[in-house]
């Protein structure tokens with residue numbers, strides 16, 4: 001081959017190579033364009049999906065966790081400094097709000113702001129027999145329920161009020177029932193009549209009396225609020241120490257009322273604010289109530305019982321409640337309503 005022939009051949013080879021490369025680029029480009037023209041809106045990211053989130057604020061932490069577990073929504077608890085233990089104070093979530101509905105972005109984690117506290121550091125404050133008024137000597141009225149609510153507000157604490165139906169319906173105090181609801185305290189049943197002779201005659205009489213309480217409460221609160229409250233009861237005098245029923249008979253009453261959907265609560269601590277039997281000579285209300293409660297706390301240590309403190313809606317208690325709260329807070333206790341507390345009766 002001549003020199004020129006070789007050169008020509010090399011030139012041709014080069015040309016073929018460049019052309020093939022160009023063709024390949026064109027082919028790839030057109031493939032790319034075709035792909036993109038064919039699917040102009042295709043998005044490689046999965047589409048965000050939402051679901052409605054139920055209202056969790058103010059719910060017990062255990063209740064909120066159950067709801068979220070059932071919906072398969074992951075959550076984490078963000079600790080707060082609240083005096084109220086184990087209650088959802090605020091939630092944070094990814095998503096949006098539409099028509100007042102919380103729309104949660106599926107697959108993300110919901111943050112529950114709450115002070116999660118172990119059972120041994122939670123006190124369940126309970127007040128029986130209200131709403132109550134006392135008349136001063138000059139016949140001015142003293143609303144003890146109002147006083148108690150003011151103190152609880154001041155300390156940022158929630159309590160359970162076992163209301164007596166016959167007190168609740170009186171025209172000068174039924175508004176306290178709505179007040180209790182509004183402030184996030186738990187309204188619970190303490191029978192309608194609080195009449196031992198009547199309610200402990202038979203389980204049927206007991207249930208009839210409780211039904212009377214229920215319709216009175218529904219009347220005062222309205223259907224919606226009434227239905228939003230669970231059913232919690234404390235037997236007048238307790239399940240096993242009321243002097244009328246005891247032993248197997250108590251169990252019959254407990255089972256009968258559970259059949260109506262109630263959870264039953266006695267107490268594990270008391271202030272003795274309704275019983276002067278153990279008062280020392282000359283002992284003040286404050287000293288007597290505090291001593292009784294401290295003895296109870298000492299006795300409850302290591303017993304694995306919920307710390308349920310029995311008090312009454314009465315004038316003497318309104319004076320001592322700040323001292324009680326100061327003491328318990330100083331000892332590192334937190335407070336909750338009975339919604340988070342397992343049932344507790346002395347009869348069982």
Ligand SMILES: [Zn+2]
Pocket residue numbers: 128129190194236237
């Ligand atoms: Zn009572």
